[in-house]
Amino acid sequence: MSKDLVYLLLLTLLTVIAWAGFDFYHASTQPVLPKILQEQIRPLDPNLDFSVLE
């Protein structure tokens, strides 16, 4: 196996590492919950402003 081929394989490994790194980043930043659920879990203020009614 020639030295050039080892360099090529080394670059391949670096590419794989970079690919995996981007995949990990993508997996950690992409939202998992669907958008509908995100809207459903939006907090609700149960207090009515009675002073407006009076």
Place this chain on the structure above:
Amino acid sequence: MNYRDFRPYLTDTPQKAYTIVGLTLIALSGFGFFAIRPTITTAIRLNKERREGLEANQALEDKIAALSKAQESLNQAEPYLPLLEAGLPKEALYDELLKLVALATGQAQVELKEVKTLGSSPSKTPLKSLRLNIILEGQFPNLQKVIQSLEQLPRLSVVQAVSLQPQGSWGGSITGPTNQPKLQAELNLECYYYEYQEPQVLLKEEDE
């Protein structure tokens, strides 16, 4: 190709080293791409899903509690709801408004000469307003009563501007027991309504 051809790669010192390093790199690349990457990606995603699921669960529990509290608040506010419905209808309801205006003028014995709609004011919020230009004719105390009645309509309304003019020459046409001159009043009345649309979130979810 004979397997003996590979012998130098495994025996000669520099070739052997390159071969070992090369095979190691191939193994690392292959293992990394096909085994480590998907495994760690899945682990990260599952962990995130678990964490977000717990947060969503907590948020939903909080929301259920808030809904119960909101139901109690709504029960307390129930006596006021018809007032709100009347004060801020969901549509412009021109005809109902005109009936109220006609009633107010009729009760005050004022002649309703003209009613013009000036359209709705543009608003990005659900709270919209429609503007009316009303011309009335009558004696001052009666006109005053009409203005007071319009300000106290069941619908949320505000008299924005009033201009009074003598009818004919000042004091020219004296009518009624109070001997007061007839006046022409021009009012700008602004009435409000609340154009509320139900959110479509739950329906979308059912569709999916």
